[in-house]
Amino acid sequence: MDRRIDPWGSEGVKDYDRLVKDFGIEPIQGMVKKVPDNLLFRRGAVFGHQDFGRIADSIKQKKDYVMLTGLMPSGKFHIGHKMLAEQMIYYQQNRGKVFICVADVEAYNMRKASLKDLRATAIEEYLTNYIALGLKPKGCDFYFQSSRSGDAGKANAYHRLAAMASRKTTTNEMKAIYGEVTPGKIMSVMHQVADILHPQLKEFGGERPVVVPVGVDQSPHIRFCRGIASRFTKSSEYDFIPPSATYHKFMKGLKGGKMSSSDPYSFIALTDSPKVAGEKIMKHAFSGGQGSVKEHRKKGGNPDIDVAYQMLYFGFEENDRKIKKIHDDYRSGKLLTGELKQILIEKMSKFLVSHQQKMEKARGKVGDFLG
Numbered sequence: 001m002d003r004r005i006d007p008w009g010s011e012g013v014k015d016y017d018r019l020v021k022d023f024g025i026e027p028i029q030g031m032v033k034k035v036p037d038n039l040l041f042r043r044g045a046v047f048g049h050q051d052f053g054r055i056a057d058s059i060k061q062k063k064d065y066v067m068l069t070g071l072m073p074s075g076k077f078h079i080g081h082k083m084l085a086e087q088m089i090y091y092q093q094n095r096g097k098v099f100i101c102v103a104d105v106e107a108y109n110m111r112k113a114s115l116k117d118l119r120a121t122a123i124e125e126y127l128t129n130y131i132a133l134g135l136k137p138k139g140c141d142f143y144f145q146s147s148r149s150g151d152a153g154k155a156n157a158y159h160r161l162a163a164m165a166s167r168k169t170t171t172n173e174m175k176a177i178y179g180e181v182t183p184g185k186i187m188s189v190m191h192q193v194a195d196i197l198h199p200q201l202k203e204f205g206g207e208r209p210v211v212v213p214v215g216v217d218q219s220p221h222i223r224f225c226r227g228i229a230s231r232f233t234k235s236s237e238y239d240f241i242p243p244s245a246t247y248h249k250f251m252k253g254l255k256g257g258k259m260s261s262s263d264p265y266s267f268i269a270l271t272d273s274p275k276v277a278g279e280k281i282m283k284h285a286f287s288g289g290q291g292s293v294k295e296h297r298k299k300g301g302n303p304d305i306d307v308a309y310q311m312l313y314f315g316f317e318e319n320d321r322k323i324k325k326i327h328d329d330y331r332s333g334k335l336l337t338g339e340l341k342q343i344l345i346e347k348m349s350k351f352l353v354s355h356q357q358k359m360e361k362a363r364g365k366v367g368d369f370l371g
């Protein structure tokens with residue numbers, strides 16, 4: 001069986017436990033209590049990690065550390081993207097330096113988009129939403145792969161690293177991790193290596209722990225990059241602390257498959273009106289309930305496959321006691337599918353109204369993030 005994960009593929013992930021086994025990802029449970037409380041950790045949306053202990057220690061001992069992650073700008077910013085944004089903001093609020101990479105070179109090569117459109121989407125959709133969700137300019141370095149910095153010393157250091165990392169790998173290693181390799185993939189992967197490692201270059205602040213929160217589809221890149229980091233360090237060309245990573249689950253799409261910005265009926269965008277969001281939930285959200293009320297009362301529903309429940313669980317219901325009650329009532333048949341959806345619709349509407357007001361203000365602040 002092919003056990004590879006394709007980071008550019010469109011397939012959702014079904015079996016998170018298998019991933020943990022196959023890819024040397026550690027379960028997150030042991031870390032949850034070592035860091036300031038966070039819903040995504042506590043509820044297992046962030047389910048695994050590598051070397052996260054180093055980050056937990058840095059937070060606790062108030063030592064310098066970095067959070068770096070990246071995004072491929074595509075279409076609308078939706079509630080799946082929101083999970084990663086919340087993690088960025090969490091680290092910023094816990095004194096991490098924040099590096100956010102717009103993977104426009106990667107998207108140019110792999111998705112055939114133009115740099116101009118990618119830049120517009122990154123700013124109008126992603127950055128604006130990050131700001132509205134609470135991202136602050138202080139200690140935040142928001143950059144584009146295609147133009148790392150206006151400071152030549154810094155830009156050279158980043159691109160030099162991307163180029164020199166090539167000597168630390170082989171075609172065979174790349175094929176083992178990525179399957180077929182193409183020039184576009186190779187360049188994307190080498191850029192991502194530079195993204196993850198460059199905060200430790202002296203031009204960018206020097207050696208220190210870096211955590212890379214990603215969706216689990218990005219685990220091949222992390223594995224590849226950690227290998228390169230160790231080979232550089234062994235040859236004493238650069239000194240890198242191995243990058244730490246956390247892995248989060250994907251928010252399921254409304255219909256149950258992957259939440260994808262190319263299918264508007266799979267996601268709820270943060271710019272959807274409460275009315276549209278409500279309709280999407282009512283009409284499209286995959287239900288774990290039974291075919292009839294009578295049957296539902298008798299057999300109960302299945303929260304594990306119910307998309308509305310999942311959205312509540314991954315953040316829209318923050319109260320642990322309430323979410324447990326919703327879970328138990330749904331399981332027992334006391335709570336009907338329509339009622340469960342109504343709970344989500346109310347929470348979602350409140351959030352969207354307040355978020356969209358914040359978006360208005362955020363639009364005026366994007367300049368503070370673009371150097």
Ligand code: TRP
Pocket residue numbers: 007068069070071072101102103106191192195196212213214218
């Ligand atoms: N490949 C990532 C994606 O598809 C984007 C990305 C680029 C990234 N560089 C990164 C993610 C560095 C994490 C760290 O979304």
